Amino acid sequence: MNNRSSSQTSLRDRFPELGEMRGRYAEAFIGNRRDEVKAYLLIAALISLYGFGLYYVGFTPMMLINGFGKFGIVVKAMMPPDPGSWDNAIVFMRGVIETLAMAFFGTICAAFLALPFGFLAARNIVSNSIIHHAVRRFLDIIRGIDTLIWALIWVGVVGLGPFAGVLAIITSDFGAFGKLFSEAIEAADQKPVEGIVASGGSRLESIRFGIIPQILPVLLGQVLYFFESNTRTTTIIGIVGAGGIGLYLTETIRTYLWEETSFIIMLVLVTVAAIDFISSKLRVAIIGSRPV
Amino acid sequence: MQGDFELATTIQPLPDEQNARLQSQYAMALAQKRRQMLLGAIIVVLLILIAAFGAEVDPHKFVTNFWKFPRYFFDMTPHVGLSTFYDDVTEWYWGLGKWLKLMAETLLIAYVGTVTGAVIAFVLAFFASNSMEVSGWSKFLARRFLEFCRTVPDIVFALMFVVSFGLGPFPGVLALAIHTSGALGKLFSEVIDNIDMKPVEGLRASGASWSQQVRFAAVPQVLSNFTSYTLLRFEINVRGAAVMGFVGAGGIGQLLIEYVRKFYYVDVGAVLIIIILTVMMIDYGTEKIRHRLIAKEGMS
Numbered sequence: 023m024n025n026r027s028s029s030q031t032s033l034r035d036r037f038p039e040l041g042e043m044r045g046r047y048a049e050a051f052i053g054n055r056r057d058e059v060k061a062y063l064l065i066a067a068l069i070s071l072y073g074f075g076l077y078y079v080g081f082t083p084m085m086l087i088n089g090f091g092k093f094g095i096v097v098k099a100m101m102p103p104d105p106g107s108w109d110n111a112i113v114f115m116r117g118v119i120e121t122l123a124m125a126f127f128g129t130i131c132a133a134f135l136a137l138p139f140g141f142l143a144a145r146n147i148v149s150n151s152i153i154h155h156a157v158r159r160f161l162d163i164i165r166g167i168d169t170l171i172w173a174l175i176w177v178g179v180v181g182l183g184p185f186a187g188v189l190a191i192i193t194s195d196f197g198a199f200g201k202l203f204s205e206a207i208e209a210a211d212q213k214p215v216e217g218i219v220a221s222g223g224s225r226l227e228s229i230r231f232g233i234i235p236q237i238l239p240v241l242l243g244q245v246l247y248f249f250e251s252n253t254r255t256t257t258i259i260g261i262v263g264a265g266g267i268g269l270y271l272t273e274t275i276r277t278y279l280w281e282e283t284s285f286i287i288m289l290v291l292v293t294v295a296a297i298d299f300i301s302s303k304l305r306v307a308i309i310g311s312r313p314v
Numbered sequence: 315m316q317g318d319f320e321l322a323t324t325i326q327p328l329p330d331e332q333n334a335r336l337q338s339q340y341a342m343a344l345a346q347k348r349r350q351m352l353l354g355a356i357i358v359v360l361l362i363l364i365a366a367f368g369a370e371v372d373p374h375k376f377v378t379n380f381w382k383f384p385r386y387f388f389d390m391t392p393h394v395g396l397s398t399f400y401d402d403v404t405e406w407y408w409g410l411g412k413w414l415k416l417m418a419e420t421l422l423i424a425y426v427g428t429v430t431g432a433v434i435a436f437v438l439a440f441f442a443s444n445s446m447e448v449s450g451w452s453k454f455l456a457r458r459f460l461e462f463c464r465t466v467p468d469i470v471f472a473l474m475f476v477v478s479f480g481l482g483p484f485p486g487v488l489a490l491a492i493h494t495s496g497a498l499g500k501l502f503s504e505v506i507d508n509i510d511m512k513p514v515e516g517l518r519a520s521g522a523s524w525s526q527q528v529r530f531a532a533v534p535q536v537l538s539n540f541t542s543y544t545l546l547r548f549e550i551n552v553r554g555a556a557v558m559g560f561v562g563a564g565g566i567g568q569l570l571i572e573y574v575r576k577f578y579y580v581d582v583g584a585v586l587i588i589i590i591l592t593v594m595m596i597d598y599g600t601e602k603i604r605h606r607l608i609a610k611e612g613m614s
Contacts, residue, residue: 080482126362168554272473
């Protein structure tokens with residue numbers, strides 16, 4: 023009971039010395055207030071930008087209701103998921119298998135290609151700062167372009183089909199892997215390297231026996247993680263004609279074959295869940311349960 | 315005296331018989347490890363070959379067409395002479411005003427989508443986490459909903475929303491928001507799982523309601539982590555928003571795919587450079603903010 027009543031008294035009653043404290047430590051209190059004002063201004067700016075954004079994209083509650091009304095009809099038309107015919111089902115299954123193959127092959131190739139660049143971009147391997155900065159910026163540029171844009175470019179080079187998608191995955195992952203690998207190499211413990219150099223090992227041997235054994239599990243974990251995320255990416259790469267299940271997904275949506283659309287989405291969800299499960303099990307087996 | 319000196323740690327060589335046994339066992343262990351490695355390598359190579367077959371990888375096509383790849387980038391860069399540098403560049407960037415406006419639209423789509431998604435994720439994450447006691451079925455619902463939003467790619471949502479909301483940036487915003495809520499919701503709920511439970515228990519013991527426990531015990535602990543994750547997601551969403559236009563959901567992607575399809579190489583190059591520079595600037599800026607957040611975290 024006592025507790026309850028005291029929680030209703032004001033802060034000032036409970037701390038009669040508050041006023042005195044404010045006088046004595048004016049600086050601390052004013053500092054806090056200045057930070058508070060800054061924080062409120064920032065929040066106000068962020069909220070008004072958000073408001074402007076909503077206005078800009080033409081948001082009105084009516085539109086949201088209308089749109090979701092229509093979307094409700096679409097969702098209703100999606101039920102039950104149905105491939106249409108057995109032939110279609112087989113075609114879609116093949117699309118999923120193709121997607122998985124693209125993701126796997128692309129991820130592995132990208133990892134192999136990126137490994138030497140990871141070393142080039144690592145400060146503790148290449149001490150020449152011009153080289154490692156140049157390689158870093160090069161990798162940044164590649165990473166700045168989305169996989170779908172790469173797919174669009176590769177379709178122009180090797181034509182429509184899954185091969186263009188594979189090349190798109192390789193190029194965009196190459197940039198990401200290069201950066202991650204170089205960070206893993208920089209984080210490696212230098213003591214084994216020093217030990218090998220001290221006992222007469224060459225530079226190459228110090229990398230082979232001093233660094234590689236340390237970073238290999240980390241790298242494998244990252245590759246597996248990217249394989250997971252690439253299975254998601256690859257499902258949509260077909261939107262620009264670069265193979266995989268995305269092609270059928272786009273086609274069925276554009277031709278309003280909603281039951282088939284939902285069948286494909288279900289198929290993708292199940293596949294992605296299965297891959298996530300397998301790959302996370304493998305990852306834990308390789309590196310334990312630490313985050314990538 | 316000096317002649318008798320003997321190191322205290324002199325190692326006696328093992329008797330031959332024991333030595334031989336050790337050596338052979340070492341060789342066996344090594345051979346077994348090598349066999350395992352070889353087996354693993356063979357399996358991986360087989361998988362790669364199967365995958366290459368499934369993905370219609372065609373080295374011949376690659377080799378005969380590869381020259382087109384550098385050609386593509388060569389075609390993208392216009393002739394810029396040193397003496398006429400300014401004029402060449404201004405001619406190359408003839409549509410700069412239009413392109414920058416579309417790029418700003420892209421950023422706005424990413425921003426509104428990220429904020430909306432983060433707000434939804436913020437609310438749902440408390441229901442999906444283990445540490446804030448909520449009833450079993452609402453936890454189950456929240457988790458399945460987040461999982462669904464996360465697994466369906468944003469551009470697939472955009473494809474469907476374009477049908478029901480019409481062309482324009484709004485379906486893009488909505489698609490990003492939904493996908494973001496799924497992705498952030500999972501990360502947020504993991505952060506909440508790992509909070510220090512003592513403040514929550516303290517508040518509960520003094521009779522605070524569930525929402526008060528969330529507000530005064532959980533939120534102060536998770537806010538900086540949430541901000542950091544949201545910033546990371548914003549980076550990802552800027553890239554995502556840049557391609558939303560491929561399916562008609564607004565932003566610079568619409569123009570890019572049009573230029574690619576019409577073979578306006580030089581314009582493709584110009585637009586790509588704008589996208590890359592923007593993405594790099596956003597990455598750099600958010601990284602700076604995140605480092606400051608982490609530094610603050612470390613101080614308190």
